[in-house]
Each structure stands twice: as C-alpha cells, then as structure tokens.
Amino acid sequence: MVKIAIAGGSGNVALEVIDALVATKKHEILLLSRKNVPAVDARPGVTWVKTSYQDPKELMEILQGVHTVLSFIVTQSDPSNVSQKNLINAAIEAGVKRFAPSEWATSSFEHLTWYAGKAEIREYLKELNKDKKVLEYSLFLPGLFTNYFTYPYESAMHFRPFQTQIDFNKRRALTLDGGDDDRITLTTAQDLANVVARAVEYEGEWPVVGGIKGTELSVGQLLALGEKVRGEPFHIERLKADDLKVGLAKCSWLPTVDHPGIPREQAEALAPVLLAGMLLGTSAGVLKVTDEWNRLLPDYQFTQAEEFLTEAWRDKP
Template sequence: MVHIAIAGGSGEVASEVIDALVAAKKHEITILSRRGLIWRTVNYDDKSELAEALQGIHTVLSFIQLMTDPNQQAQKNLIDAAILADVKRFAPSEYGSSTTVDMPWWARKDATQEYLKQVNESGKTIEYTLFQPGMFLDYLAFPYKTAKHLTPLNTMIDFENRRAVVVEGHDAIMTFTTVQDLAAVVARAVDYDGKWPVIGGISGNRIPVSRILEIGERVRGHPFVIEKVKLEDLERGNLKTSWSLETSHPSVSGEQATSLLKAVLIGILLSGAKGAWDVSDEYNQLLPDYKFTQIDDFLAEVWKGKP
C-alpha cells in the first residue's frame, strides 16, 4: 500500500481514476482541492503549504485543468513541493495525445514536461510519467454517456448523424482508449514495482480513420457523409465544412467555448494528420495481461438499436 495524492481531484477524469483506485482497496488516497470539496484544501501558490500537505505521500497524480493554470505555475509549484516532501512519483496533467502540435489549448503541457526535465537534470530528481491514452473512445458514443463522470463530447467523426470530416490525402492513425481503461491502467501503474517510463503511452485501439468509418457504417447501418478538407486550408485557419463541433469540456466557459469549438476541430484534424494521436504503448507492454475494450465491440454495443 502507498499513499497517493490527487491534485485537481474534482475533475471528470480524476474522478474516474479515483473510483478505480478506491475499488482496488489497496492505497490511502488524499484529494487536494482549491475548493475544499473533498479532503484537504490547498493553496497552489504556496509551495511550503503544498509541501506540508504532501508529507508522507508516495505518488502524486495531477489533474489540474490547463485552462485554469495558464502559466502552469500551479503544476510547477506542485512539482517543487513534491520534491521538497520527498515524493517518489509524479504524473502531470496529460491524459491525451502524444504531442500538442496544432493544439494551442494544450500547449501548456509542454511547459510542464520541460520543467520536469529541468528539475531532474539539476539533481532534484523525481520519477515521473506522462499518461497518454490518445482520445477517449467514449466520445464516439456521443451523445450517449458511457462513463460515470466523463461528459460526452462530439468529434470529427459524428456517429449520431452518420457524418465525418477528414483531411484529404491523410488517413490519420488514431489511438482510442476508454476512460475506464485509462483509469484501470493508472491504478495498476501505481502498483507497478519497476521504474515508470517517462513516455507513458496507453494504446487501447490503434486504428486509421478509414477503419473507424467502416465500423461506423456497419454499426449505424448507413453510409457516412464524408466532408474532406485540405491541410493547407486548415493551416490558414479555414474550416470549409457544413458543420463543426457543438460541445466543449465543462471546464471551458460558455464564452470561451464559442471561440474554441472551431479551433479545436481544426486542431484535432491537423494534429491527427501529423501523428499526434498515434500514441505509444509503454503501459501495454508493462501490463501485458490487461485486456482493453475493443473499438468494434464498444461501438456495436453503444449503437445497437439507436435511431
């Protein structure tokens, strides 16, 4: 048993991971929150207070929302405090693609990754991993909710309306992993006795977009309407489609969401064409007995009998 601290524990992905850790009944868990919603209120601007809160902690899992930490100062302070408190392991707020190319809303992750490199080079070492599961498979079930906490979001492949937007000349390789599988792998990673890999790819399903569309047409019983966009148009910020995204993450305010939806779709398409969603499989290799939810089975079950 080890003592785990969850930073940003009121978030959706954090809640899924907490459920998996609680179900395992192996570890003591402390949840850090700005709001005092769950066990311990902390001030992320106060390193000394954070370090005191982290005394006796073995592993810190961060789920701090990037949009509320524009300079990543809260995560940097959390890293410094973890080192001061002799925390062994740290996982920053990642839980997505392998790179942030053309996704400015996630570019702040790069600053945290660079900071972790720097502190380890300076001798203040802390073991860390970047949990990267690709895109949540649950989003292909939109508008249906397939997880306890995760809010359904629509993507460039719209199963409900049997349509998709693809980049002309690019059959992007995507990684889709259910949020439950991510949570289960994180829980098992906490138990793992070996050294955590820095790049922590979690590959539930590695699949080209064309194959997803084939599955979609089969489980929906109707061809998808495909709209093709040019890479050069996307690079200029032009989205020449008849539809766009409609739902945004709950952490994004209504005013922000309106301006972000177009940018997010452009960014997902561009980053997909450039390989950002083709994540590695380090944790598949470390946990070879874990069985991931397969995309064919998941989509067939979700869309069975749906209009």
C-alpha cells in the same frame, strides 16, 4: 498500500481514476481541491484538503507521507503553470516518489495550441532531472478516448463526451482531404483508469513516456467502423489542409466542445480553431501513441474500439 495525492480531483477523468483506485481497497487517497472541502465523501479511504496551490510550504506539508501524486490540474486554467510547478516542487521537497503530470491525452502537441501548458510542464520535468533524477514521473498517454464516439450518450461513470469531427450520432464526419491513412489510438476512459491503478502498484521504475494503447486504427478504418456500427453510410466532408492552416473551415457544420470549464460563447468561437488543430494534428501523428504500459502490464486486457462502440450504440436510434 500507499498514500496517493490527487490534484484536480473533481474532473471527470480524475473521478474515473479515483474510483479505480478505491476499488482496489489498498490505498489511502488524498484529494486536493481549490473548492471548499465537502463535509462527507462516500468513497472509503478518501479524504479531502483545500489548497490554492499558491503556497509551496503549505503544499509540502500536505504532501508529507505521500508516495504518488497524480495531477489533473487543467493547464488552460493554470496561467504560467504556477499551480502545477508549485505542486511538483512541493512533491520533491516532501520526498514524494512518483509524479504523474496533467497529461492524459496525446503523444505530442503539434497544431494543438490549447495544450501548450502540457508541453511546458514536460520541459520543466525534463530539466529538473537533467543532471540527476530528483523525481520519478510518467506521462500517461491514452491517445483519444473511445468514449467520445458515443456522444451524446454517456459510456462511463464520470467521463462526459462531447461532439467530435467524427459524429457517430448524426452519421457524419469532417476529415482532412487525403487523411484516411492517418493513425489514431483509441483507449477507453475505463482502461486508462485501470492502467493507472495498476501503475501505482507497479514495482519497477515508471517509464517517462507512458503510452497506453487500446486500439490503433486509421481514420478510414474508424469511419468504416462507424458506418458498420450505425448501419448506414456517413456523410463525409473532406477539408483542405491549406484552408485549415489559414483558419478557414469550409464545412457545413462544426463540432462544439461542451465542457463545464468553457463558456458556450467561447466554445463556439473556438470551434474552427479546434477543428483545424485536430485534423492537422492527426495528420502530424499526435493522436498515435506508444504502448509502454501495455508491455509493462501484459496481463491486462484492453477493450477494443469495435467491441466497445458496438455495445454502446446497440438499440440506439
């Protein structure tokens, strides 16, 4: 049993991880929140503490006795990464053994400008350990959550999918012209949560790059899987890279991110930018991740995309 502190614990990915940790019935879990601490939390072994993340001394006191810190701070909502850097520094001062920064996504960030904050934290942690290791950390990288492709239906307890450029629901897709061979890693939110729960108990040293590979397939294979699962051909529009690079999305529809942290007007305005970033980024390999945690946890059986999506879409219109 160890004490685990979770920053940004009200997010949907964080809640999946919290439930997996609680299910082990092994750990003491401390949730850090900017919001008022709820009077009651039904999860056993879970306590809350309110913090602004702005006072390093307060954070250091909060983290006393903590073994592992998992950060789910939304980097887009953390200007200059002040909150997460304060959390990292406080973890070091408090003697925390392990730290997971707010990653939970892709292997790299080429064309994904909205992930600039994650890239900065990677460099910050690397610099801290440059001369000697002061903090053990791992970048948990699941690629793209398979659950996105069940939109608009929910396929996890907490994770809420939103529409992507491959829309299983309306049997349509926006792809990069010539990009059918581009590779993608798909991992369910449930598998990510279970891997993190096992990683907390892992007795060896955490790998800095912590790839988690559920299923790897090409864009073309994902389209074929969609058509198989949905029982009909998809309407596919193929976009030119040169157009996307100058901000032109020449297509009949745009996926819009439905996220509580992004106002609808802002999400609609960002839609062409997000689409271009995802298509160009996929071509650059950002959604293909490595398998470090698969190799360190060889007994864990990952849910394959075909199995998961076939079941998710069974009997759906």
